[in-house]
Amino acid sequence: MMRNYSEFSRQAWADLTPKVKLAVSNEDLAKVKSLGDELDVKDVDEIYETLLTYLNLAYEQKRETMAKKAAFLKRDLPKLPYVIGISGSVAVGKSTTARLLQLLLTRYYPALKTQMMTTDGFIYPNAELERRKLMPRKGFPESYNMQMLRDFLRDVVSGKKDVVYPLYSQELSDIVPGQYGHVNQPDILIIEGINTLQLPESGQLVTSDFFDFSIYIDADEDLIEKWYMQRFKKIMKMKKDDPSNFYYDLANGPEEEAMQLAEETWQMVNLVNLRQYIAPTKERANLILHKVEGHLIDKIYLRSF
Numbered sequence: 001m002m003r004n005y006s007e008f009s010r011q012a013w014a015d016l017t018p019k020v021k022l023a024v025s026n027e028d029l030a031k032v033k034s035l036g037d038e039l040d041v042k043d044v045d046e047i048y049e050t051l052l053t054y055l056n057l058a059y060e061q062k063r064e065t066m067a068k069k070a071a072f073l074k075r076d077l078p079k080l081p082y083v084i085g086i087s088g089s090v091a092v093g094k095s096t097t098a099r100l101l102q103l104l105l106t107r108y109y110p111a112l113k114t115q116m117m118t119t120d121g122f123i124y125p126n127a128e129l130e131r132r133k134l135m136p137r138k139g140f141p142e143s144y145n146m147q148m149l150r151d152f153l154r155d156v157v158s159g160k161k162d163v164v165y166p167l168y169s170q171e172l173s174d175i176v177p178g179q180y181g182h183v184n185q186p187d188i189l190i191i192e193g194i195n196t197l198q199l200p201e202s203g204q205l206v207t208s209d210f211f212d213f214s215i216y217i218d219a220d221e222d223l224i225e226k227w228y229m230q231r232f233k234k235i236m237k238m239k240k241d242d243p244s245n246f247y248y249d250l251a252n253g254p255e256e257e258a259m260q261l262a263e264e265t266w267q268m269v270n271l272v273n274l275r276q277y278i279a280p281t282k283e284r285a286n287l288i289l290h291k292v293e294g295h296l297i298d299k300i301y302l303r304s305f
């Protein structure tokens with residue numbers, strides 16, 4: 001298990017690079033925090049500086065290879081994005097990590113355009129999931145329009161301008177009708193989603209075929225369940241006064257009932273999905289960030305070959 005990865009403690013990882021001071025303050029971090037995050041500048045110093053230095057190395061290597069290929073083919077160097085995929089369970093902290101990485105990359109490389117997105121938007125709308133009887137399997141591979149995701153990624157990595165994608169709202173628990181995100185020739189694109197490292201149905205391209213670098217966020221199941229329940233409660237409280245919201249009825253009924261539904265959803269849907277379809281993709285990632293209590297990253301695994 002994990003023999004092809006080098007394991008680092010937090011300290012050993014931090015010691016790999018001299019500190020360059022990313023000049024990120026707690027106020028900056030406040031901007032990328034979602035509900036209840038406790039991001040700390042210590043994470044920036046101890047985890048992300050080394051990660052950025054390593055990404056820089058990989059990015060430069062890709063640019064160099066592309067320049068050589070373009071010269072060989074006697075073509076201009078195309079402007080293609082460097083794509084970073086982030087995977088892991090529902091509620092493990094993918095979007096928080098993606099937002100922080102985007103902030104840091106923008107700080108570190110102000111001349112580069114860094115965009116961020118999630119694959120949640122490629123899940124079928126609830127009405128379509130109902131029609132296909134897939135509501136209990138929301139988040140499972142068959143609940144995503146994978147063809148649309150692949151077409152989207154093909155357009156993005158071939159350097160097409162203004163590629164649009166659908167948006168999902170966790171608060172609505174559905175696709176947002178008529179709203180789209182735009183990817184417009186970024187230098188770096190961060191894509192987070194539970195399915196980003198998933199294996200293909202026979203012979204088709206997989207999402208990760210389009211990635212230059214991939215990260216899997218890992219933690220014990222019990223902890224992720226706790227984070228899921230906490231997030232559920234927070235969203236519910238936020239939507240207590242919004243009758244049009246998915247969480248409204250739950251928020252205004254008995255709390256035990258709401259938490260029981262959350263617990264059932266975790267046990268029957270998200271945990272099953274994690275075990276069957278997400279965790280098995282862990283060892284396809286270039287880097288694994290392992291988290292413990294309080295979202296603290298205690299171990300880092302870098303694939304060495």
Ligand SMILES: Nc1ncnc2c1ncn2[C@@H]1O[C@H](COP(=O)(O)OP(=O)(O)O)[C@@H](O)[C@H]1O
Nearest residue numbers: 035036037038090091092093094095096231295
């Ligand atoms: N570094 C962190 N520190 C504290 N809380 C975090 C951290 N990362 C994520 N969380 C919390 O854990 C929950 C899940 O995180 P989120 O980024 O929404 O996960 P995902 O995108 O994987 O579903 C959220 O409530 C979020 O506030």
Ligand SMILES: CC(C)(COP(=O)(O)O)[C@@H](O)C(=O)NCCC(=O)O
Nearest residue numbers: 089090091120123138139194265269
């Ligand atoms: C769309 C999702 C699969 C994506 O999850 P995320 O990692 O963004 O939290 C998830 O939010 C979801 O809807 N899961 C289905 C069961 C539930 O409502 O938790």
